Amino acid sequence: MKTALGALFLICLTTSALANDNPIGFQSSTLPDPQNDRPLEMVVWYPSATTVTPQLFGDNPVFVGALAVPNAPPAAGEHPLVVLSHGNGGSWINQTWLASALAHKGYIVAAVNHPGTTSRDRSPQAAAQLWQRPADLSRAIDAVTAQPEHFGVVAKQRIAAVGHSLGGWTVLEIAGARFDPDRFAKDCNAHPKLASCIVYQQINPANTPASKARLAADLSDKRVTAVVSLDLGLSRGMTDESLAKLPVPTLVIAAGVPSEELPAQLESADLVKRLPQASTRYVEISDASHFSFMAVCKPGAVAMLEGAAPGDGIICGDGEGARPREVIQRQVTSFVDEFLAMQLSHVKP
DSSP: OBOOHHHHHHHHHHOOTTSOOOOEEEEEEEEOOTTTTOOEEEEEEEEBOOOSOOEEESOOSSBOOEEEEETOOBOSSEEEEEEEEOOTTBOGGGGHHHHHHHHHTTOEEEEEEOTTSBSSOOOHHHHHOTTHHHHHHHHHHHHHHTOHHHHOEEEEEEEEEEEETHHHHHHHHHHTOOBOHHHHHHHHHHOTTOHHHHHHHHHOTTSSHHHHHHHHSOOOOTTEEEEEEESOOSGGGBOHHHHHTOOSOEEEEEEOSOOSSSOGGGTHHHHHHHSOGGGEEEEEETTOOGGGGSOOBOTTHHHHHHHHSTTGGGGGOOOTTOOOHHHHHHHHHHHHHHHHHHHHHTOOO
């Protein structure tokens, strides 16, 4: 069902993710993977009962970070778990704003850096293993649920996945969507300017019969009971059949600013038409750009980015006349929290 933006906006007038004094903890680690040589950077934000003064995490010369207490003891009780997937060329820092806000609301939130498609690791070989991205999220679920003494007890029937851009594709795959490389290649012949087609060609994940088969395989994790897509890409390669019977409730949030490379009507809105209507919610935010779902930029960040790589300053841009990015993000947090609270509360043990 399509949700009226004006009605839902009322939620964010009374709910602020950052106006929450509940303390949260933060931990970072590397998950080993000797078998596949794919060590995975993971950070976890989680509710805590600590009274220690917090520190900034995810803060750098470009992006504003968030406050948390390193290695704080976790809060008592069970908590829902959210795993986060960043976009191509990004990192866990991109959605620090959402991870922190959800942790303040009682969620345990784990974010990973997907090897090959992060800002620090652009290995072509790792990037081409696109099918590993959903598996990365499964590894994060394994790691967090196995360590309640570090992060708190996970309510194992209340696990969700949230992803931005290529991360949106990742969470749809972990929910049960199936990708057809031939379908996508054919569609890109008709829509060659789509950013998803350009990125896909650069990554080249279906360059052998074996990799093509792995990309088209079932990549789902049945532990995930709700997913949220933030202005996703590559959705046009997903099969109609798998989307029509997707067993997981889905919130699709789209950037409404007109874009030739990532138009909502050809990505998020098109996806929603093929998902089960009864369990799907769609929101299009008119003044949000694709990059509004990344962290808030600091003053001077655009000049710094443009000086290093002309054109990169675009990541700090929102729609013309847009509200401040932090206001858009508070609205997004309200949508996500409302959706997850409703869906995860309905899951039967």
